[in-house]
Amino acid sequence: MKTTFIPIDYNYFDWQGRNYAKIIGRDKDGKRICVIDSCEVYFWAILKENLTTKEIEKVLDKINSIQLDVKGRQTKVEKTELHDKNFLGKKVTAIKIYATNYKDLHDIASKLDFPEIEKRRGYDLGYITHYIIEKKLYPLIPYEIEGEMLNNSLEFGGIDSALEVDFCIKLESKKEIEKKFSPRVLAYDIETDELQLGKGEILMISLVGENYKKVLTWKKSKEKPSFIEYVKDEEELLEKFVKEVKEYSPDFLVGYFSDGFDLPYIKARAEKLKVKIPLGLDGSQPKLNRGKELIGRIDGIVHIDLLKFIRTAYAQYMQSETLTLNEVAKEFLGDTKKDFKFKHSSEINEDEWENYFEYNLHDSVLTKQLFEKFWPDLLEFTKTIKEPVFEISRAGLSKYTESYILHNLEKYNEIPEKKPGMNESEERKTTGSVKGAFVYEPKPGLFENIGMFDFTSMHTSIIITHNISKGTLLEKKEKDCIESPEIEVGKKKIKYYFSKEKGFFPELLKEIFEKRKKFKEEYKKNPNPITKARSNAFKVLSASAHGYIGFFGARYYSHEASASILAFVRKYNIETIEKTQKADFPVIYGDTDSIAYLLNGKTKQDAKDFLKKLNNELPGVMHLELEGFFKRGLWVTTRGKTTGAKKKYALIDEEGIIKIRGFETVRRDWCTLSRNLQNKIIRQILNDGNEKKALEMLKEVIEKIKNREVKKEDLIVRTQLKKPISEYVAISPHVIAAKKMKEREIPVAQGDLIEYYLAETNTKSKLVRDKVKLPDETAPYDITYYLEKQILPAVENIFQVFNINLKDMIEGKKQENLSKWF
DNA sequence: GGATACCCTTTACC
DNA sequence: ACGGGTAAAGGGTATCC
Numbered sequence: 001m002k003t004t005f006i007p008i009d010y011n012y013f014d015w016q017g018r019n020y021a022k023i024i025g026r027d028k029d030g031k032r033i034c035v036i037d038s039c040e041v042y043f044w045a046i047l048k049e050n051l052t053t054k055e056i057e058k059v060l061d062k063i064n065s066i067q068l069d070v071k072g073r074q075t076k077v078e079k080t081e082l083h084d085k086n087f088l089g090k091k092v093t094a095i096k097i098y099a100t101n102y103k104d105l106h107d108i109a110s111k112l113d114f115p116e117i118e119k120r121r122g123y124d125l126g127y128i129t130h131y132i133i134e135k136k137l138y139p140l141i142p143y144e145i146e147g148e149m150l151n152n153s154l155e156f157g158g159i160d161s162a163l164e165v166d167f168c169i170k171l172e173s174k175k176e177i178e179k180k181f182s183p184r185v186l187a188y189d190i191e192t193d194e195l196q197l198g199k200g201e202i203l204m205i206s207l208v209g210e211n212y213k214k215v216l217t218w219k220k221s222k223e224k225p226s227f228i229e230y231v232k233d234e235e236e237l238l239e240k241f242v243k244e245v246k247e248y249s250p251d252f253l254v255g256y257f258s259d260g261f262d263l264p265y266i267k268a269r270a271e272k273l274k275v276k277i278p279l280g281l282d283g284s285q286p287k288l289n290r291g292k293e294l295i296g297r298i299d300g301i302v303h304i305d306l307l308k309f310i311r312t313a314y315a316q317y318m319q320s321e322t323l324t325l326n327e328v329a330k331e332f333l334g335d336t337k338k339d340f341k342f343k344h345s346s347e348i349n350e351d352e353w354e355n356y357f358e359y360n361l362h363d364s365v366l367t368k369q370l371f372e373k374f375w376p377d378l379l380e381f382t383k384t385i386k387e388p389v390f391e392i393s394r395a396g397l398s399k400y401t402e403s404y405i406l407h408n409l410e411k412y413n414e415i416p417e418k419k420p421g422m423n424e425s426e427e428r429k430t431t432g433s434v435k436g437a438f439v440y441e442p443k444p445g446l447f448e449n450i451g452m453f454d455f456t457s458m459h460t461s462i463i464i465t466h467n468i469s470k471g472t473l474l475e476k477k478e479k480d481c482i483e484s485p486e487i488e489v490g491k492k493k494i495k496y497y498f499s500k501e502k503g504f505f506p507e508l509l510k511e512i513f514e515k516r517k518k519f520k521e522e523y524k525k526n527p528n529p530i531t532k533a534r535s536n537a538f539k540v541l542s543a544s545a546h547g548y549i550g551f552f553g554a555r556y557y558s559h560e561a562s563a564s565i566l567a568f569v570r571k572y573n574i575e576t577i578e579k580t581q582k583a584d585f586p587v588i589y590g591d592t593d594s595i596a597y598l599l600n601g602k603t604k605q606d607a608k609d610f611l612k613k614l615n616n617e618l619p620g621v622m623h624l625e626l627e628g629f630f631k632r633g634l635w636v637t638t639r640g641k642t643t644g645a646k647k648k649y650a651l652i653d654e655e656g657i658i659k660i661r662g663f664e665t666v667r668r669d670w671c672t673l674s675r676n677l678q679n680k681i682i683r684q685i686l687n688d689g690n691e692k693k694a695l696e697m698l699k700e701v702i703e704k705i706k707n708r709e710v711k712k713e714d715l716i717v718r719t720q721l722k723k724p725i726s727e728y729v730a731i732s733p734h735v736i737a738a739k740k741m742k743e744r745e746i747p748v749a750q751g752d753l754i755e756y757y758l759a760e761t762n763t764k765s766k767l768v769r770d771k772v773k774l775p776d777e778t779a780p781y782d783i784t785y786y787l788e789k790q791i792l793p794a795v796e797n798i799f800q801v802f803n804i805n806l807k808d809m810i811e812g813k814k815q816e817n818l819s820k821w822f
Numbered sequence: 823g824g825a826t827a828c829c830c831t832t833t834a835c836c
Numbered sequence: 837a838c839g840g841g842t843a844a845a846g847g848g849t850a851t852c853c
Binding site: 291292395396397398399400401402425433434435436437438439459543544545546547548549550551552553554562566591592638639645646647648662664667669729730731732733767768769789793 | 837838839840841842843844845846847848849
């Protein structure tokens with residue numbers, strides 16, 4: 001039969017010793033289809049150089065006769081072939097070794113300890129990745145497929161009758177087509193009495209789909225809202241949840257932090273109550289993978305934890321300071337969670353339940369809307385990287401880069417490099433870090449008429465221009481090669497050398513780089529969520545390449561390549577600074593790939609002409625661009641010193657748009673009071689060009705603090721608990737706050753933002769941690785602490801730029817009339 | 823017991 | 837375990853006299 005097909009969820013099963021891909025998707029009418037397909041499984045044995053034909057034949061014979069008994073299963077090498085391949089850009093002769101089952105590849109590979117074999121590769125991709133590479137049936141790409149329909153067939157052990165799908169098809173052929181795909185999405189959220197997984201009862205579960213809103217609960221409210229469906233008890237709640245999900249039949253079941261909370265909680269309660277929750281299309285229970293973090297999987301339905309995708313693909317470009325549903329919804333939807341003050345269910349009055357239900361429902365509404373917002377991105381990342389959407393939604397940046405490489409190796413006839421083993425990973429970590437970029441020490445002051453240049457995708461352009469990678473690295477200098485700038489290693493200065501023959505990694509990156517440019521243009525011409533998402537996918541991939549090379553877990557890791565890239569980064573930045581200085585544009589700051597300078601009486605056109613000149617002198621794809629012109633800019637000293645502070649500055653452009661970097665106002669671990677004051681002061685100074693009005697603002701705030709007129713909310717300090725309480729060597733204020741929370745049985749976990757304020761104490765202790773109070777405590781705030789440790793440090797080096805010494809003022813040394821402030 | 827250097831920790835920039 | 841190094845800064849801790 002013939003039909004259309006969008007592959008969504010990928011899994012595999014074994015039947016009669018072989019692997020079969022089981023791909024769940026939809027046809028054009030929304031019918032749920034399972035496609036079954038297989039591919040040949042194999043790996044590579046790379047031969048040593050200069051073997052004779054006879055020697056090679058001998059090896060082939062030895063390999064062909066390999067038989068294994070793996071955990072009671074008999075298996076053997078099915079066949080072998082000799083191929084001319086590339087490995088890390090070098091021509092090699094390799095044996096393609098076919099096996100019956102993918103799981104056997106590793107065992108067969110470990111039998112190949114023959115002296116003629118140099119390396120064994122390609123047995124560690126995972127069956128699904130291997131299948132997608134082999135058969136090119138890509139996730140979320142529409143196809144027209146042909147195949148044999150399985151109808152109560154005994155083939156594959158009767159899989160078609162066991163699966164809850166409309167058709168089961170054994171794939172014979174496929175062809176890409178144009179077809180828009182709108183997935184069926186169901187968002188869910190649970191409310192419980194305890195936060196610890198499975199400890200308390202599940203009170204309600206909300207479900208939100210298209211024209212579908214429900215809250216399932218066994219708790220009765222005074223009024224029954226229309227979206228409520230009552231069940232008898234928690235057992236029935238779980239059963240009803242399964243029933244509702246099955247009836248809605250979603251492609252994506254979406255939660256927010258649902259890998260870490262909702263799904264494992266549901267599973268834990270189901271186990272405790274001995275209720276079956278066969279959510280999987282094959283009737284299986286949700287599975288939890290326990291790595292560093294929990295991952296929840298449901299057979300045939302893609303379980304998405306939106307938090308994870310947002311964290312990888314978007315967090316670095318977001319304004320939100322935390323990735324809570326509330327804050328992320330505020331940023332992307334302009335909506336927030338409903339107000340509801342948590343209480344144990346035993347303390348909730350009959351008339352409060354309705355609010356709780358609405359709160360629960362709205363969380364799913366927000367989750368559903370966020371999914372829709374990020375769907376174009378999830379779609380484009382998946383189509384670009386070619387891994388199943390389940391993996392894409394949870395992977396990190398290194399996995400994105402690596403998967404993109406693996407799915408593109410064929411063009412270069414490349415055999416994949418292997419993942420590092422435990423020993424190799426450890427070794428890479430101990431090799432130590434490489435020297436990073438250069439930061440120019442700024443001159444503190446308020447400057448006028450500033451220009452800024454920066455390199456476009458600097459690290460990426462360097463890799464492409466200088467052909468840097470693991471594969472192109474030479475053992476020693478050759479007569480016509482690329483030399484890195486000098487790199488200091490201890491007291492010695494060394495250089496690394498790279499081949500001029502184009503490497504597949506830099507070439508592949510060039511392709512990403514060019515597509516990034518193309519899709520950025522496309523987005524500018526035709527701005528919509530899809531063009532934006534496509535542009536963003538390539539932006540992220542392009543920007544991650546260097547980080548990938550330096551990441552210890554990467555297949556294509558190279559310490560030397562990473563060190564060389566950074567040596568070039570330093571060289572280009574320093575050279576640009578020198579040239580700019582020489583052209584009489586005094587440089588005031590520069591960090592990694594950027595440079596800020598004074599126009600110094602010259603025109604913007606002069607600066608643009610100079611930029612053109614700089615670009616003409618740059619090799620390859622290296623390119624400097626104009627970041628912008630600014631009316632004024634502020635740089636301050638480091639605390640207590642006269643040197644300019646790096647990574648801290650504020651700029652105002654001609655339209656009055658202000659850009660603030662690094663100052664306390666952008667740091668979430670300072671209290672709102674000082675953040676807001678510093679923000680206002682910086683804005684005032686950038687607008688006015690002097691400090692007069694700003695000083696008045698400071699004075700007002702100081703008065704407010706002294707008169708205890710500041711709201712507690714503005715005095716709260718928020719610091720993240722980055723590890724378990726017991727692991728802290730230094731017991732800082734936020735650790736004390738976390739301990740206090742624990743004592744009072746307020747839930748506190750690694751990763752939480754701990755909130756506290758500093759209060760006056762009777763003790764003589766000078767330790768700040770002894771002043772720590774939780775937000776709901778009533779002790780009056782410590783005026784001196786907030787003046788001297790929050791307000792003063794946030795503003796004093798700003799006023800220092802105008803030669804106003806706030807400390808002198810406080811102590812009444814210079815201006816008697818101002819000493820009364822403190 | 824107070825000053826100070828250093829370490830630990832968090833958060834930012836690019 | 838799942839991108840990197842550079843930097844500012846506060847507060848605790850160790851060490852000195």
